[in-house]
Amino acid sequence: MEKIIDGKKLSLKLKEHIKNRSEDLYKLTGKRPKLTVIMVGNNQASKVYVSNKEKSCNEVGIHSNVLHYDNIDTDKLIEIIKELNEDKDVNGILVQLPLSSNIDEKKVIEAIDPIKDVDGFHPYNTGKLWINGDPYFYPCTPYGIYKLLIENNVEISGKNAVIIGRSNIVGKPIASILLKNDATVTICHSKTSDLSSYTLKADILIAAVGKPYFVKKDMVKEGAVVIDVGINRIIEDGKNKIVGDVDYNDVFDKVSKITPVPGGVGPMTIAVLLENTLKAFMIQNNIK
Numbered sequence: 001m002e003k004i005i006d007g008k009k010l011s012l013k014l015k016e017h018i019k020n021r022s023e024d025l026y027k028l029t030g031k032r033p034k035l036t037v038i039m040v041g042n043n044q045a046s047k048v049y050v051s052n053k054e055k056s057c058n059e060v061g062i063h064s065n066v067l068h069y070d071n072i073d074t075d076k077l078i079e080i081i082k083e084l085n086e087d088k089d090v091n092g093i094l095v096q097l098p099l100s101s102n103i104d105e106k107k108v109i110e111a112i113d114p115i116k117d118v119d120g121f122h123p124y125n126t127g128k129l130w131i132n133g134d135p136y137f138y139p140c141t142p143y144g145i146y147k148l149l150i151e152n153n154v155e156i157s158g159k160n161a162v163i164i165g166r167s168n169i170v171g172k173p174i175a176s177i178l179l180k181n182d183a184t185v186t187i188c189h190s191k192t193s194d195l196s197s198y199t200l201k202a203d204i205l206i207a208a209v210g211k212p213y214f215v216k217k218d219m220v221k222e223g224a225v226v227i228d229v230g231i232n233r234i235i236e237d238g239k240n241k242i243v244g245d246v247d248y249n250d251v252f253d254k255v256s257k258i259t260p261v262p263g264g265v266g267p268m269t270i271a272v273l274l275e276n277t278l279k280a281f282m283i284q285n286n287i288k
């Protein structure tokens with residue numbers, strides 16, 4: 001069985017499917033789904049993510065535009081979001097995080113109409129995710145991870161899943177999805193004492209800490225499935241590199257499956273965003 005979980009390959013397959021579906025919908029309605037991305041400030045990583053999102057939308061026949069603000073306050077941003085909520089041509093609204101420190105992130109996310117919240121970050125969608133597992137939209141990275149596990153025949157039910165990281169974007173929602181699928185879930189974080197005592201029990205280990213090469217062989221159970229959510233920009237041997245939260249070469253012989261960085265979770269996040277935008281279009285146009 002293939003040891004490397006290939007996120008690039010699965011994302012291309014999903015994108016092909018989304019492209020075909022979006023063409024069918026265009027024939028049916030004469031309209032295309034549209035995603036509006038809001039970006040505030042000049043975070044270099046965010047700029048790359050946002051431009052990748054735009055590029056991917058174009059590839060699958062989804063319209064997209066980016067509203068970029070250098071200087072804006074919470075009230076003005078909420079006003080803009082309310083206008084987008086009312087705009088029938090806009091199906092998905094995504095506010096790229098992090099926002100600049102003067103902006104109240106919670107209020108901004110709560111201003112998005114849940115039916116356009118393609119990130120799945122609005123409390124309505126988060127609450128539905130935890131209670132019934134039926135939000136309008138699943139958060140992109142966690143749902144991408146779930147798809148990778150399913151596609152690669154990783155059994156979830158009854159397994160010990162350990163997540164390192166408790167963010168609203170990854171740690172908490174992936175916990176919810178795995179719990180819904182009958183895993184025994186542990187969320188570890190920066191204040192967890194004796195982290196290895198948890199990670200060594202993990203049949204499925206998800207690293208979302210944001211620290212390069214954080215997970216080493218002595219933290220991993222023999223035969224574990226390791227999912228690396230890290231996207232860390234580092235300079236190594238004089239070269240700019242993107243590396244994960246897992247020391248891939250160190251753990252490789254010990255694990256049964258692992259996602260590479262790049263080419264693992266990253267491309268899946270975008271594929272799910274496209275899927276969510278298509279779903280938003282369908283819901284808003286009453287298409288089953």
Ligand code: GUN
Nearest residue numbers: 094095096097098119140
């Ligand atoms: N910043 C890092 N990841 C994400 C994401 O999935 N969505 C948004 N909106 N911002 C992010």
